[in-house]
Amino acid sequence: MNTELKTPDSMPSVAVRNVSLNFGSVEVLKSLNLDIAKGEFLVLLGPSGCGKSTLLNCIAGLLDVSAGQIFINGKNVTWEEPKDRGIGMVFQSYALYPQMTVEGNLTFGLKNARLPREEISKRVARAAEILQIEPLLKRKPAQLSGGQRQRVAIGRALVREAEVFLFDEPLSNLDARLRAELRVEIKRLHARLDNTMIYVTHDQIEALTLADRIAVMKSGTIQQLDDPITIYNKPRNLYVASFIGSPSMNFLKAELSSAAILRFEGQNVGLRGYDFAAPQSVNLPIVFGVRPEHVRINAANDAESYEAMVELVEPMGSDSLVWLKLGGQTLSARVESSERHHPGERVRVSFRVGLSSIFDAASGERL
Amino acid sequence: MAETIALDGPSGPKPRRAISGRNIMIYGTLILVSCYYLLPLYVMIVTSLKGMPEIRLGNVFAPPVEITFEPWVKAWSTACTGLNCDGLSRGFWNSVRITVPSVILSIAIASVNGYALANWRFKGADTFFTILIVGAFIPYQVMIYPIVIVLREIGLYGTLKGLVIVHSIFGMPILTLLFRNYFTSMPEELFKAARVDGAGFWGIYFRIMLPMSLPIFVVAIILQVTGIWNDFLFGVVYTKPDVYPMTVQLNNIVNSVQGVKEYNVNMAATIITGLVPLIIYFVSGKLFVRGIAAGAVKG
Numbered sequence A: 001m002n003t004e005l006k007t008p009d010s011m012p013s014v015a016v017r018n019v020s021l022n023f024g025s026v027e028v029l030k031s032l033n034l035d036i037a038k039g040e041f042l043v044l045l046g047p048s049g050c051g052k053s054t055l056l057n058c059i060a061g062l063l064d065v066s067a068g069q070i071f072i073n074g075k076n077v078t079w080e081e082p083k084d085r086g087i088g089m090v091f092q093s094y095a096l097y098p099q100m101t102v103e104g105n106l107t108f109g110l111k112n113a114r115l116p117r118e119e120i121s122k123r124v125a126r127a128a129e130i131l132q133i134e135p136l137l138k139r140k141p142a143q144l145s146g147g148q149r150q151r152v153a154i155g156r157a158l159v160r161e162a163e164v165f166l167f168d169e170p171l172s173n174l175d176a177r178l179r180a181e182l183r184v185e186i187k188r189l190h191a192r193l194d195n196t197m198i199y200v201t202h203d204q205i206e207a208l209t210l211a212d213r214i215a216v217m218k219s220g221t222i223q224q225l226d227d228p229i230t231i232y233n234k235p236r237n238l239y240v241a242s243f244i245g246s247p248s249m250n251f252l253k254a255e256l257s258s259a260a261i262l263r264f265e266g267q268n269v270g271l272r273g274y275d276f277a278a279p280q281s282v283n284l285p286i287v288f289g290v291r292p293e294h295v296r297i298n299a300a301n302d303a304e305s306y307e308a309m310v311e312l313v314e315p316m317g318s319d320s321l322v323w324l325k326l327g328g329q330t331l332s333a334r335v336e337s338s339e340r341h342h343p344g345e346r347v348r349v350s351f352r353v354g355l356s357s358i359f360d361a362a363s364g365e366r367l
Numbered sequence B: 001m002a003e004t005i006a007l008d009g010p011s012g013p014k015p016r017r018a019i020s021g022r023n024i025m026i027y028g029t030l031i032l033v034s035c036y037y038l039l040p041l042y043v044m045i046v047t048s049l050k051g052m053p054e055i056r057l058g059n060v061f062a063p064p065v066e067i068t069f070e071p072w073v074k075a076w077s078t079a080c081t082g083l084n085c086d087g088l089s090r091g092f093w094n095s096v097r098i099t100v101p102s103v104i105l106s107i108a109i110a111s112v113n114g115y116a117l118a119n120w121r122f123k124g125a126d127t128f129f130t131i132l133i134v135g136a137f138i139p140y141q142v143m144i145y146p147i148v149i150v151l152r153e154i155g156l157y158g159t160l161k162g163l164v165i166v167h168s169i170f171g172m173p174i175l176t177l178l179f180r181n182y183f184t185s186m187p188e189e190l191f192k193a194a195r196v197d198g199a200g201f202w203g204i205y206f207r208i209m210l211p212m213s214l215p216i217f218v219v220a221i222i223l224q225v226t227g228i229w230n231d232f233l234f235g236v237v238y239t240k241p242d243v244y245p246m247t248v249q250l251n252n253i254v255n256s257v258q259g260v261k262e263y264n265v266n267m268a269a270t271i272i273t274g275l276v277p278l279i280i281y282f283v284s285g286k287l288f289v290r291g292i293a294a295g296a297v298k299g
Helices: A052-060 A102-112 A117-131 A146-159 A176-193 A204-210 A228-233 A238-243 B002-007 B021-048 B052-056 B070-077 B089-119 B125-137 B140-153 B160-185 B188-196 B201-212 B214-230 B233-238 B246-254 B263-284 B286-298
Strands: A014-023 A026-036 A041-045 A067-072 A087-090 A164-168 A196-201 A213-218 A221-226 A250-258 A261-264 A267-270 A284-290 A295-297 A306-315 A319-326 A329-336 A346-351 A357-360
Touching: A014 A052, A026 A052, A026 A067, A026 A221, A041 A052, A041 A204, A052 A067, A052 A087, A052 A164, A052 A196, A052 B188, A087 A146, A087 B188, A102 A117, A102 A146, A117 A146, A146 A176, A176 A204, A196 A204, A204 A228, A213 A228, A213 A238, A221 A228, A221 A238, A238 A250, A238 A284, A238 A357, A250 A329, A261 A284, A295 A319, A295 A329, A319 A346, B021 B263, B052 B263, B070 B263, B089 B125, B089 B160, B089 B201, B089 B214, B089 B246, B089 B263, B125 B160, B140 B160, B140 B233, B160 B214, B160 B233, B188 B201, B214 B246, B214 B263, B214 B286, B233 B246, B246 B263, B263 B286
Parallel strands: A041 A196, A041 A213, A087 A164, A164 A196
Antiparallel strands: A014 A026, A014 A067, A213 A221, A250 A261, A250 A284, A261 A267, A284 A357, A295 A346, A306 A319, A306 A346, A319 A329
């Protein structure tokens, strides 16, 4: 079959086709497929070593793939040099050329491409204006703060006027406040430029706030590719469920006693409102996943509630995390910080079943 | 009363006495050791400033009664080695003509080697590197004769060019290792960024890597200049009398058997020969120590 892609409308901005990468006998990427639409903000999310940065480097052309193809704008770039792929890249360590001024950093790529001087200064002026780094143009990177450096690094990608922006954990080296600030700035930048952006991170907050779609990765495969809300509310398997969400989801061992009833610590939980993907067999051991904010304490109007004991309370400012012991299992609940609980207290706990997840205990897949 | 408690007792830095057992021990040892090492130099300088009659008196440590620079002048311009009687000046210029091209050539090649090995992982890079490093551990003496034959066959035996090539080759393993390790320690993302920016092999080397690696170049220059300047073995084996480097010529002056032993001239000649590494040492200071540490692998 011819690999040239179809009409311009449906043509993905970046397409990864069956890409594998091996370092010796280690399979880092396992036959990955990924289509990224024009103007989309895609986040590759996963723990370190899951292959997310490797995939980004493959797309950038900094690593040769062992098998498969990569298309950017419908052009097969599998064998192209990074400079010919129409990409701009931003790195975690900023990777600014230390001996050049900010201006030198911005123009280095353009000079290599032998662009006319007016064009270069036009682009630099535009990037500097967008990123508000005009006063810094004559400085050396060493004289800049972390946030300013990363802004210059983004500028270096910007002046290339690339179709596709690649971000390799760009905010990981910054402190928490700057990270939040630049996160908003990147989102604003995306709204303004409307480029395709691929963003690698291990920070789920960054992923959830920035992404149009998130690809959750684990050992070289994509576990789930969906928009942030779906990823958060309907994780496809136990791995995604445990990786996304902070504080993390509660996992309770239970059993499916009928299609609508869950058996849990000797008690029945009605499953009204839960959307099963397929009809289920009964007496199946399952994992009942419920996020802390979907666990309610002493809610008067909940029909089904279960007795539990407060173990520990973690106040977090806007709300508090209450650790509970229900039968032999531990779970956490997120409550308003105005609600006061103390260790040893006996409470009634109820679940918002419609927002929970049920996983097959054996396969870890969502039911 | 928390405040009164805080005001009493020790506060600020702990006072240290200038004269303590520990300090006496440290400085005493240092002074003793430096005297031990500086004594020969003192004798050399003192002797080189004396006339022969004064030397014959035998007071090696006594300062010169009558200071004369005659021996220095003689050592530099009129001392005889074999048929030539133009002193060390000939050897000095020979050494310069050997050292300068060797240092430039070996560092130029080794830095590119190291850069390629560190950043462009080409096929067989590891094998190549291993072979190079093994080269650093083979005793020079083993290779002397084979190299004589090679130089003879290509018609460079006994010439300065031949010696320059030999020095460049023998500097290669240690210098490549030095540069490779330095370039490996530079952030890889910088190299990636430059590739995305469209710089090629030489573009990245000259525009990104070189400006960042001044320290290692200085270390390499120190290492090579002192090493090649002080070399005696290759100089005596691969050159002929009229292109002998300074060290070989010095040996010929000091060890000449005819006539009177002119100790003052010998001392002056030795100091002149050692002056170049000495100056490099004083000028480069800390970097020299780093160079020596890096060269420690060489043994």
